[in-house]
Structure formats: structure tokens, C-alpha cells
Amino acid sequence: MAGWLAVPYLDLPTWLTPAQRGTVVALAERNDAAHGDELLGLVLSGSAARDLATGLSDLDVMVVLTDRAAADRSTEKSQEVDEIVEAWSDLTTVAPFGTEYWWYRWSYAWAPVLLDRTGGALADAVRRQATLSPDEADAVLVDHDRLDGWLNFAYRALKNDRDGRAVEARLDAAESVPWLLDVVFAMAGRVRPYNKYLPWELREHPLEGWAADDLLGLVQRTLDGDASAVRETFARVRTACTAHDRRRGHTRTTDMVDGWGRELAIFDGTGG
Missing domain, CATH: 3.30.460.10 (Beta Polymerase, domain 2)
Structure with a gap:
């Protein structure tokens, strides 16, 4: 009717x-x-x-x-x-x-x-x-390699920075950002927003453990090719992986990070 x-x-x-x-x-x-x-x-x-x-x-x-x-x-x-x-x-x-x-x-x-x-x-x-089930979140992080992909670009950015390749470091750092955003939103059980709405969502609907200004600041510094921002982000992502795995009752994301072995030394500035 x-x-x-x-x-x-x-x-x-x-x-x-x-x-x-x-x-x-x-x-x-x-x-x-x-x-x-x-x-x-x-x-x-x-x-x-x-x-x-x-x-x-x-x-x-x-x-x-x-x-x-x-x-x-x-x-x-x-x-x-x-x-x-x-x-x-x-x-x-x-x-x-x-x-x-x-x-x-x-x-x-x-x-x-x-x-x-x-x-x-x-x-x-x-x-x-607009939300991810726990299994969907794991699929984004691990099965679709968004966590490993972010690590890859971040690692390459730091190697280029170490070797004095400023442009190459900045390009790899910039490419790491979309992967990073998939990671942090997947851990929150949410679909990553379109870039236009990223600041709005972070401020209006905060992510646990990622204050809006903190994450946006890390993103901006990463886009600028700041190696220290990449290292700070790695430390926070590693902590987030531990919390995520504890909630899920597995070790899949921490295992993926730890699988990089001694290559991870570059993230604390001691190797790579």
C-alpha cells in the first residue's frame, strides 16, 4: 500500500x-x-x-x-x-x-x-x-597479508633511510600508510574509512589505543618520510598485535611479526 x-x-x-x-x-x-x-x-x-x-x-x-x-x-x-x-x-x-x-x-x-x-x-x-567479524579481521590482517604488507613497506622505508635514499624512503613510507590503516581498523573490527573521512571518524568514533591526533600525527610524519614515525608506529602495532591475539585466543599476528626474525632489528635502529 x-x-x-x-x-x-x-x-x-x-x-x-x-x-x-x-x-x-x-x-x-x-x-x-x-x-x-x-x-x-x-x-x-x-x-x-x-x-x-x-x-x-x-x-x-x-x-x-x-x-x-x-x-x-x-x-x-x-x-x-x-x-x-x-x-x-x-x-x-x-x-x-x-x-x-x-x-x-x-x-x-x-x-x-x-x-x-x-x-x-x-x-x-x-x-x-561497516563492521568486521573476528574471523574477517583475522582474514584482513593475516590471510590477506595487510599486516605483513605494512611491515614490508615499513622495513623497506627504514632500509632506504639508513642507506641515504631519501626519495625512496619517502615513497615506501607513503605506500605503507594504506596497509597500516587497514591493520588498525581491522583490529578494531571496523572497515577502514575512505581517506576523506579518516580524521572525522578518528575524532567522532575513536579507535581504542589510537587517539586521533596521535594516529594522524604518525600518518603525517610517515608521509613526510620520517623514519622515527615508522619506528614509533611499529612499536604500537606490535603492542596492538599482542592485545588482538589475546582477545582472539591465538598468536597469528604476533607470529607473523616475529617471523621476521632478526630483520626486526632495524625497527629499533640496531640492524637490518
Whole structure:
């Protein structure tokens, strides 16, 4: 049955402007009229979802439909809003790390659910997209080598720095950063945010053991090719691995680090 949707049924963030609220209400009423009960919900994403919109930002609204209704729709874009059609089966399917849709998962992180006609199942699915199960976290860290990959780039950066290759050291240090961010967010059970939202997420949703300014400072110094930042980060990652393994009841991440053997001496400046 269509036509019953009204503003009280929408849970709109307080920071939306009157114009943005009007756009969302119009979109909701249009989709309710078109799909009735096959409209399962609406989710706000993008900058507006995190209260970071500027005068140049549009709205990103995910229109969650039954699979049957979604099959006849595609994403529609205008100057004011991107109306992104999402089939229920796609929303409830969690893409593994490294697959085509993995990177899309963070778009659901901290995304306000504007309408949920599923009795909470939609809100649960949104949260699940942006979080990692313990097994997923281990897969990111170990099976997909993000921890070992970060160590590799960090090690190479320090070797280049030791040998007086400043440009090469800076390049390897910079390449280590995406791997590092995958590591620290995976240990927290979260999908790494898009770069645009990294400072916002660290400040609004802090990571245990990684104060926002501390991690952002280490990242900036690493990007600048600062070898001391790489060494400081290694010490903190090693501590985090110990805590992660204790929580998980295994030694997989500490074993991976310890497997580097005497090569680790370069991280305390005594070898390599």
C-alpha cells in the first residue's frame, strides 16, 4: 500500500538544512508512491550523513527495495541528490576483503537510517556492512597479508633511510600508510574509512589505543618520510598485535611479526 508515508515516519538528522530535508521528504514520498511496501527503507550516506556537507555537496540517499522492485530501477542523479538503488539481497550480502564490493562497505559506516520498514533488520544490515567479524579481521590482517604488507613497506622505508635514499624512503613510507590503516581498523573490527573521512571518524568514533591526533600525527610524519614515525608506529602495532591475539585466543599476528626474525632489528635502529 502506497501513499501513507509522511514526515513523522522519517528520522532526519538534525543538521540537515531545510532544503536538504525537503529533498529527502520529496524523495521518500516519490518512492513510497512508486513502490509501496516494496520500499524497505532509506539510508543517508556521503558527506551529509556525517555532517560534513559543504555548499557544493549533494545528498546521497540509498533507496532500499525488495529484489523484485530493485530489478526495475537504477541509480538516478541530479544536482541535489544521488538516489542510489540498493536491493535487499545486496545490502544483506557482506563482500569479503579484496572483492569488487569490499570498498563500498564503508559507505554504510555511521550512516543514518532515515526509514526502516523491516523492524530493525535494515539498521542491523547497515551496521554489519561497516563492521568486521573476528574471523574477517583475522582474514584482513593475516590471510590477506595487510599486516605483513605494512611491515614490508615499513622495513623497506627504514632500509632506504639508513642507506641515504631519501626519495625512496619517502615513497615506501607513503605506500605503507594504506596497509597500516587497514591493520588498525581491522583490529578494531571496523572497515577502514575512505581517506576523506579518516580524521572525522578518528575524532567522532575513536579507535581504542589510537587517539586521533596521535594516529594522524604518525600518518603525517610517515608521509613526510620520517623514519622515527615508522619506528614509533611499529612499536604500537606490535603492542596492538599482542592485545588482538589475546582477545582472539591465538598468536597469528604476533607470529607473523616475529617471523621476521632478526630483520626486526632495524625497527629499533640496531640492524637490518
